[in-house]
Amino acid sequence: MINEHQEELAALEALHLLEGEEKARFDQEAARNPELLRMVDELRAAAAALAHVAPTIEPPSSLKERILTSAESRRQAGEPSNVPKRLLSFPVLIGWSVAACLALTTAWAAQLYFTAFDRNARLVAQQKLADDELQAARSQIESERQANSRELELAKQSEEEARREVAALTQRMKDRDDLAQMKIAALVSLAGDSAQALAVAVWDPENQRGVLSVEKLPAALADKDYQLWVIPTGAGSAPVSAGIFSVDPATGAVRTAFTARKPIQAVAKFAISLEPKGGSIAPVGKIVLVSQ
Amino acid sequence: MITAERSSPDNRAFEDADLIRRMASGDKGALAQLYDRFNRPIYSTALLILRDANEAQDIVHDVFLVLWEKADRFEASRGTAFSWAVTLTRNRSIDRLRKLRRRATLLEQAAPADLGYEQNPAWAGADDHASIGDDARVVRTAFATLPDDQKKALELAFFGGLTQQQIAERLSEPLGTVKARIRRGLLKLREYLPQRL
Numbered sequence: 001m002i003n004e005h006q007e008e009l010a011a012l013e014a015l016h017l018l019e020g021e022e023k024a025r026f027d028q029e030a031a032r033n034p035e036l037l038r039m040v041d042e043l044r045a046a047a048a049a050l051a052h053v054a055p056t057i058e059p060p061s062s063l064k065e066r067i068l069t070s071a072e073s074r075r076q077a078g079e080p081s082n083v084p085k086r087l088l089s090f091p092v093l094i095g096w097s098v099a100a101c102l103a104l105t106t107a108w109a110a111q112l113y114f115t116a117f118d119r120n121a122r123l124v125a126q127q128k129l130a131d132d133e134l135q136a137a138r139s140q141i142e143s144e145r146q147a148n149s150r151e152l153e154l155a156k157q158s159e160e161e162a163r164r165e166v167a168a169l170t171q172r173m174k175d176r177d178d179l180a181q182m183k184i185a186a187l188v189s190l191a192g193d194s195a196q197a198l199a200v201a202v203w204d205p206e207n208q209r210g211v212l213s214v215e216k217l218p219a220a221l222a223d224k225d226y227q228l229w230v231i232p233t234g235a236g237s238a239p240v241s242a243g244i245f246s247v248d249p250a251t252g253a254v255r256t257a258f259t260a261r262k263p264i265q266a267v268a269k270f271a272i273s274l275e276p277k278g279g280s281i282a283p284v285g286k287i288v289l290v291s292q
Numbered sequence: 293m294i295t296a297e298r299s300s301p302d303n304r305a306f307e308d309a310d311l312i313r314r315m316a317s318g319d320k321g322a323l324a325q326l327y328d329r330f331n332r333p334i335y336s337t338a339l340l341i342l343r344d345a346n347e348a349q350d351i352v353h354d355v356f357l358v359l360w361e362k363a364d365r366f367e368a369s370r371g372t373a374f375s376w377a378v379t380l381t382r383n384r385s386i387d388r389l390r391k392l393r394r395r396a397t398l399l400e401q402a403a404p405a406d407l408g409y410e411q412n413p414a415w416a417g418a419d420d421h422a423s424i425g426d427d428a429r430v431v432r433t434a435f436a437t438l439p440d441d442q443k444k445a446l447e448l449a450f451f452g453g454l455t456q457q458q459i460a461e462r463l464s465e466p467l468g469t470v471k472a473r474i475r476r477g478l479l480k481l482r483e484y485l486p487q488r489l
Contacts, residue, residue, distance in 0.1 A: 046482040048378035052431035054336035
């Protein structure tokens with residue numbers, strides 16, 4: 001019989017929403033309760049059906065070919081070789097024969113030993129004494145185990161806390177690694193007419209996305225647009241457009257997400273130019289801000 | 293050759309399991325057929341979770357390769373092939389989404405304000421009537437019978453990539469209420485749906 005609380009945990013497990021201690025407790029319970037495990041499977045199937053609730057979108061036709069090509073190459077790479085099994089060499093066979101003889105001899109000796117043991121009353125008495133001592137030792141261990149149960153519980157709690165701390169630390173390290181990969185650059189004015197203007201561009205190379213934040217940039221004239229350019233590393237790399245933008249006429253500020261028109265391996269500089277309305281394919285207008 | 297576009301859910305599950313069995317023995321044609329049967333719900337799920345067509349395609353690619361490479365481990369007694377594929381898709385999409393969110397948060401912190409990542413244009417023209425399969429119709433009919441609060445909780449739980457606590461915060465409801473809605477919604481969905489969908 002499954003109670004309401006177990007049903008709730010089963011539903012959360014089916015949606016992979018159980019975590020940490022709650023999940024560990026549930027897994028233990030499910031391992032002992034086949035009915036509960038069956039319910040999780042059924043609810044998981046019901047949850048999977050939710051995939052049909054998503055608005056139906058057709059993937060591009062090229063995806064199927066890409067998958068089949070990858071599958072073919074993986075299968076070829078993973079195929080077992082047809083190398084025949086290695087036969088045992090003569091020295092190895094000798095070794096195994098010696099080992100087998102030794103085992104038989106040992107068994108025979110053991111048989112003699114136990115026969116003699118059964119006939120020797122003194123040894124039986126010693127055996128009884130040893131059994132008594134063993135029983136006493138077991139009792140002592142059991143009493144110590146009971147006495148230490150509280151300490152064990154505390155140790156488990158400490159372990160759980162330590163695990164949480166490790167998880168938090170790991171997360172912070174990942175964040176630091178990710179942040180280290182990002183390109184952050186301040187853009188400053190080249191010409192005197194925008195001396196107060198300042199911009200910061202942040203670029204995430206893994207996701208090929210960035211954020212631009214601008215302040216105190218004079219609004220462009222009606223027939224002009226500001227355009228952001230990403231200049232890749234490498235001698236002679238052409239600037240890649242990251243789109244046009246306009247600033248708030250009152251404050252000269254704007255904040256916008258951007259993507260580059262082409263994939264960027266590594267960013268050398270960012271630049272902002274004043275281009276004809278609608279932007280340009282390559283910079284033709286005046287560069288107003290550029291990163292160092 | 294499987295041509296059961298209009299077969300019953302039980303038959304479809306059986307046919308899917310047969311394709312997986314053939315994939316386990318290296319039948320690439322079976323993989324192609326399974327792709328034809330699963331690609332739309334799988335891709336749509338990944339896209340709804342990730343809101344990025346390229347990311348969703350990468351997930352679908354990886355999921356079908358996992359199905360291909362681990363086909364010999366499929367246990368029909370533990371669930372359907374479709375359920376396996378969706379679970380793989382959802383878990384991988386959510387892992388990717390959480391990584392993207394973490395990076396987006398870092399990006400946000402590095403240059404303060406809203407990132408404004410735009411909605412995916414691929415949503416336009418979604419749900420063309422002809423493209424929706426029988427299973428999708430059955431599930432959507434069943435889902436429509438749920439109370440709105442249960443629907444919302446299940447949608448956030450399945451597609452949102454959120455923790456229980458985050459769902460509760462998003463809905464401005466106590467955690468216990470959210471858990472109860474998820475439980476009731478999923479149990480009802482299980483009742484309404486054919487057993488082997």
